Amino acid sequence: RAPHAPDAMSDVARSDETLEYGGVVNPAALVFDCDGTLVDTMGPFYVADLQTCEEFGMTMTLTQFYDLAGVPIREIFAILAKEQNVQPDLDAMAARCKELADALMKDGPNLIEPVIEIARHAHSKGVPIAVASSGVKPTVTGHLRGHGVLDMFQAVVTCEDVKQGKPAPDLYLLAAEKLGVDPTKCVAYEDAELGMESARRAGMTVVDVRDIEGVPDPRKDR
Numbered sequence: 001r002a003p004h005a006p007d008a009m010s011d012v013a014r015s016d017e018t019l020e021y022g023g024v025v026n027p028a029a030l031v032f033d034c035d036g037t038l039v040d041t042m043g044p045f046y047v048a049d050l051q052t053c054e055e056f057g058m059t060m061t062l063t064q065f066y067d068l069a070g071v072p073i074r075e076i077f078a079i080l081a082k083e084q085n086v087q088p089d090l091d092a093m094a095a096r097c098k099e100l101a102d103a104l105m106k107d108g109p110n111l112i113e114p115v116i117e118i119a120r121h122a123h124s125k126g127v128p129i130a131v132a133s134s135g136v137k138p139t140v141t142g143h144l145r146g147h148g149v150l151d152m153f154q155a156v157v158t159c160e161d162v163k164q165g166k167p168a169p170d171l172y173l174l175a176a177e178k179l180g181v182d183p184t185k186c187v188a189y190e191d192a193e194l195g196m197e198s199a200r201r202a203g204m205t206v207v208d209v210r211d212i213e214g215v216p217d218p219r220k221d222r
Helices: 042-055 062-067 073-083 090-104 113-124 137-146 170-179 193-201
Strands: 029-032 129-132 155-157 186-190 205-208
Touching (some): 029 113, 042 062, 090 137, 170 186, 170 193, 193 205
Parallel strands (some): 029 129, 029 186, 129 155, 186 205
């Protein structure tokens, strides 16, 4: 991590008159990715994805895992299967991967506190906040509920709610719609390149949480 990496609350400018998040003064809302942004799930997910691929006669590298971060898991397996010229049962793979991930995180993943701190600050100031995740709703809401933070978010949208996952803008557009705000006046918090593309395509200002001090940054391990 670069020594000048900002800490969480340096992203938030405090003032009696204005609030600034990600360089945007008084944004209409903040929208957060979940995995790798609010909760530290990427390590267990890689283990689950890799084991699933191996069980179905496929491979996945760490680089592929992070390059495809933000894409719904069934689509990830479909992309890899096409590249490897195999035709596995994608639904079975997705189900097996969820089973493995749930077992690995049976006690729940840790919160990524620097980002949660931003969400808590916004919530305390009355700024609407939402989650836009490529995960499945029971897992996403379960992880957030387990830490007692789910009720902070006025909306949680997941892969079941849209026709196209990230990098299409659908998840972020739907989150803004559910909050009743203009997406171009929102700030999105993301850890994955495809997720950032999704938020930008929705017209949002994007904060790369990997640049915030204390947030796991897999780039340094690749």
